[in-house]
Amino acid sequence: MHKKNTNEVEKRREELRIRKMCISRLKDTFRLLNTERLALLADYANSLIEIDEDKLQLAEQQAIEICGYNPTADISEHDWAVMQKRNEEALAKEARQASD
Secondary structure, eight states: OHHHHHHHHHHHHHHHHHHHHHHHHHHHHHTTOOHHHHHHHHHHHHHHHTOOHHHHHHHHHHHHHHHTOOHHHHSOHHHHHHHHHHHHHHHHHHHHHHHO
C-alpha cells in the first residue's frame, strides 16, 4: 500500500516537472510571437481543450481512409505500441534534462 502511494507521488512529481518545463518553453516562445500569431495560438489552444476523443478518433480514421495510408497497417500493434512508448520515454528524458 505504501509503495503504491509512493509510486503515485513520484509519478505526480514527474508530471509536474514536465508541466513546468512545458510552461517555461511556452512562455519563452510567446515572447517571440506577434499579436496576430498569438490570437491564432489562443484559438488553437481553446480548440484543444474542447476535443472530443471519439470525434478525434473518427477524424483520424477518415484521414487514413482519405490518404490511403495507415502506419499501423505496416507495423504490428505491438511494434506500434513499443514505438509510442519509446517516444514517450524520449520526451520524458528530454523534459528531465531541460529541468536540470
